[in-house]
Amino acid sequence: MDYISIALQLIVGLSILNVWLIQYNKSTQWRGGNATTLKEEFAVYGMPEWSLYLIGFLKVTLAIALIAGIWYPELVNPSALGLAFLLAGSVFMHIKINDPLKKSIPALLFLILCLLIVFVV
Template identity: 30%
Template sequence: MSILSIVLQVILGLGFLMFGFMKFGSKQMVEGFKNYGYPGAFRVFTGLIEVIAGVLVIAGIWSEGFAAWGGLLIVVTMIGAIMTHIKINDQLKQMLMPIILLILGLVVLLINYGSLFE
């Protein structure tokens, strides 16, 4: 496993754990999802997916297959986030973080791709 992948996994893992847990009750996240037009259950579901992705990429430090699956979850989740920002006509600067996270998740996925189906 490359040092680049490990560094990205730690950054993504901690970030996705933090933001995933925030989706369970943070006032800012509750208001954000209302603004997006999504129900509270979808906010909680999204938080759960983000926590799982965070755990997987961190566990991927020891098992590359977990890193690949976590990277895939991050990519899919960030595509959804970007589509949401497009749906509500946000400016590019509001999409910048999901775009960056999409790219970082894609890098982790590609580095560990060979372990995806092991």
């Protein structure tokens, strides 16, 4: 089970870091509405600009902590639960603006993986 947990921690952590550090200003098929960047996506959701930076900081910090949990296991559950909470918010935002289900799939998938990390593996 340890290897499965480590794999899930790496998948979730590195994916979140990819979105927030590498894909930040790039258009993807998963962005809410017709947004082409994360900043535009938050505007589509009707969220203030400061929330982009707060949520970004939290997601990057929790993703790093989730990866660090490989060596410091006490970080795993709080990090995974924090990410699950934020990812649930992402799914909610997609629903709020009536995005097609397809756009919610990454957030929903990583939400499920975070919950698996905490409650199953």
